[in-house]
Amino acid sequence: MTTKAQERRQKLRMDLIDTAERTIAAQGLASLTARGLAKEVGCALGAIYNVFPDLDTLVVSVNSRTLTAIDRTMVQSVAPPSGKFEAAQEFMVGLALAYARFAQENTNLWSCLFEAGMQSSEPQPEWHQDEHLRLFERIVEGLRPIAPQAPDDRLWMLARALFSAVHGIVQLGIQERFVAVPESELEEQITIVVRSVTRGIRKEFD
Amino acid sequence: MTTKAQERRQKLRMDLIDTAERTIAAQGLASLTARGLAKEVGCALGAIYNVFPDLDTLVVSVNSRTLTAIDRTMVQSVAPPSGKFEAAQEFMVGLALAYARFAQENTNLWSCLFEAGMQSSEPQPEWHQDEHLRLFERIVEGLRPIAPQAPDDRLWMLARALFSAVHGIVQLGIQERFVAVPESELEEQITIVVRSVTRGIRKEFD
């Protein structure tokens, strides 16, 4: 039996995550404050800490949603039935471009994934790390037709390398820290790197 | 003529940068506070703001040092005199590994490069952006023997892509956000990606 108090607790929990997500998406993680959150959600300041141990934990919940959203957009890049190398290669390019587009269209939520709890040295909770792993699984499955003979652990390593490389291109491209990168060039950079690496992988296992 | 006041000003400026650098290197950017800095350097709290408009500007000065330090370690990877493709390729791998090792040995200073002023939406000052560009120049020069026919702007784009990819691998590998990556695997990931991309570049311009 769920008591009345527990119900309200759950509702408050959802309201907090919803509002935090909206705030981060609209104005970035830095604009998320406990007081602003409480005011917008219509609860007391301390009420937040009845539901979450701290703000970081709340942000992890938002990040969890963002990750499943990324996963959704990636799933929409359907893998081709044919086993042809070129098709598998272009599938990987599609996955990478889907990732890049999500980052461009949801910049604040996306960068929150990598800003949250950066300083606090606390590791992310295990269940959230697992969500990250699911993202890698998509890449591993896309990579498998490219190198069917490759052992699983090797495939995972290559998936990590490929994801990290694409992620780096997106990150430096979007945050324009070094130099402004036009959107079209960003996609070209990604295409070049993904094509090159997949070709390198095939060469290793033929 | 440099007045006595200007001298002290310069000395304080250096002391502040030195101390900030030490603090960041030892405990990370998040542990750098105005009050702690003032106490350690032996000046008043407000004195910091006579020399720097805000703490972010001070951190940019630290980052400037870090960048030249990275440049130094990269210069030590000497380009081979021979024009052979394999040699040029391994030179690029060496550059990337040098970057990775610097990041591993100076993690706090290195990540400060990408954390500073992330939220403040203020763009980095122009002279600091130029320092970043100098890093890319090294890569462009390393890439040139691989694709001598390539036009300059294309070479710059490829340099950005390659740097970003390596940077992404280092970042996700070091901060262990997704999954812990052992050091040896990190170097292997870098080697694979750099070799693949350089090979892809040569293929494009032959």
Added chain:
DNA sequence: AAGATATATTGAACACTGTTCACGAAATTG
């Protein structure tokens, strides 16, 4: 249904942050 007990909510208070600014000290100038 009413009283007793446990639980949840609250917002003032705490300890911290970066930044400012009137004031007194020091250095430069006439």
Added chain:
DNA sequence: CAATTTCGTGAACAGTGTTCAATATATCTT
């Protein structure tokens, strides 16, 4: 050496995340 400009100071301001005694609410017992 006096006048003036410049500089160093730290208390004060406005903000942050987090806590906790008191209050209000919900649950349990009779």
